[in-house]
Amino acid sequence: MSNSDKTTSLEASFVDAFEAYAGKPPPANAPMPVNGLAPLNAMQGFRRQAMERFRELGIPSRKNEAWKYTHIPEALARGFAVFTGGSIPDPGAAETAQCALAGLDAHIVVLVNGRFASEHSLIGNLPEGVAIGGLGTAASTHPDILRNHFGRYASWEEESFTALNTAFASDGLFVYVPKGKVIEKPIHVINLQKTNERLFLQPRHLLVFEGNTQAKIIDTSCALTGDATFTNAVTETFVGERAMVEMYLVQDPGNDHAVVSTTHVYQDAASTFTAATVTFTGAVVRNNLNVLPNAPHCETHLYGLFLPSGATQVDNRTLVDHAQPDCVSNELYKGVLNDRASGVFNGKVFVRQDAQRINAFQENKTIVLTNEATMNAKPELEIYADDVKCSHGATTGQLDPEALFYLRSRGMTKQQAQGMLLHAFAGDILNRISIEPLRRMLDERVTRLFGE
């Protein structure tokens, strides 16, 4: 079978699944509040259009420049059933508890296969007007918020995976923080995967932080499943005027799970948005992080740490689109590639014509530990304004032999010396994580990984 035949049949399976899904209401016996189609009226209008657009765009193959290094058709070829609700095996309280972070006092939101699981979530007390829960429920409790924000930032017209997600979207995380509210504790989203068959999961998240709000979100994955999954997640985030939002995404589902994660962030005036994406495992991991600081005096910090081994592919794409003046963006992605792992960093920064006095910095540093591991780094700066300060750079190399020798000359084994240097390398990102229990967990994970 030729490659294109394969791709076509892959798309056909999604089209079939869509017809079956769109044509019928959610099963009455669903254990979770699935809220299938009806409540999401805000998006009902373009569900079918999105599917049509997906059919046109197709599953990106390697011939597509933007997907050259991420082998999506190969990952999909294993065959996944599109999850559209139905019965979900109960993960159980004990199993769920092991996915929490030690020492973290948080508003815990549990999503099972992308569906909000209220019985496992521990949301706790919230300031007045703040909502944390499932998007499916929010469609009926917060219809105006959905109408104003859903589908506004993530472009299903342009992105195949966003189109696919939009066509099926029915549940995921919903956070709404009205004007002036501060959420002191982090919101911890635990993405549980629990299934006895290969599932294609499509959580859809909507996070709305109005003016002068503050919040921190942690998103972790926890695979309890015996079988492989492919997750196509889409997150839309609105960061209002002078709001301060931090988002931490930890990807460690195990090497049997593929992930395409697309995040769109809209920043209003003088807001600060910080994201850190930390990737350890995954069959294929593709992260699209797009930020639009669409008003003056915004601050954007994007950090990434990818530490894949085995045959894992990690593909990080970022876009910061400076459409407005007097903003700062700062981006640092670091990677360590072991075994046959591959990494991609493609960071685009646009500075539009009227976006004067922009400071934009971008850096990617990768250490390649073996001859089989490969890294493709492509920082891209496109500047159309004249009064800007921008820099970008990418380095890929090995550990410094001088540094290794220095450590070994003090009695450290090769392994220890390497571990120490890699840990220091990763520490540069970890030390920017402001939630101590999360930083500690990641630090321990890194220590275990590098066997110091």
Added chain:
Amino acid sequence: MAILQINNLHARIEEQNILKGVDLTVAAGEVHAIMGPNGSGKSTLASVLAGREEFEVTDGNVLYEGQDLLEMEPDERALEGVFLAFQYPVELPGVSMNNFLRQALNQQREYRGEEPLSAGAFLKRMKQCAAFVDLDPQLMSRAVNDGFSGGEKKRNEIFQLAMLEPRLAILDETDSGLDIDALRTVADGVNALRRNDRSFVVITHYQRLLDYIIPDAVHVMVDGRIVRSGGKELALDLEEKGYDWIREETVAV
């Protein structure tokens, strides 16, 4: 028994022969100075002794306490008591002094079958040794050599020497870049570390250091060989006459 015995050592890097037959014997408790013009191979000798893999030994051998030193991995040499104070100490951003020293020290202790030091004992030891070479204790909370001044880096090497208590310490130009007072402090530190079961090989360009650290022998390395050895007065001759007279005599011989 000699702690170090180097016989006819030849080494090269990238097809370039650097060491061309070095012979040197250092007895336990002795201090030997090696002097010689730039590029003569002094640091190369130090690197080969410490185990740098970039250098290829093409002939000769080295016995350390009777064992074949060249067979050992760099960390094994360190654990066996060989210490190199680097001419250019490496900066290790992100690796804290504290963690680095604790690991290094505990490796040594484990090798000797001793328990790791308690946090308290370790801290005490660190403070004592830092005071010993007048190293600012503030530096302990920083990353290894990261942003240290030239002098601080050199002191840090001797500080580590004091912490790790080697039996053979090779000091590669520890004096260069030190001001007069620092030189004095470092030399006093080295003198205080002298013991009858600890030997030093001190590479230097300046006789001045040898006013403080009185050597048992002085060797002159020229073009990858030790061409002359003598007592401490040889250093004075070199200071006065430079290396040319030795070169001329060597050629004449």
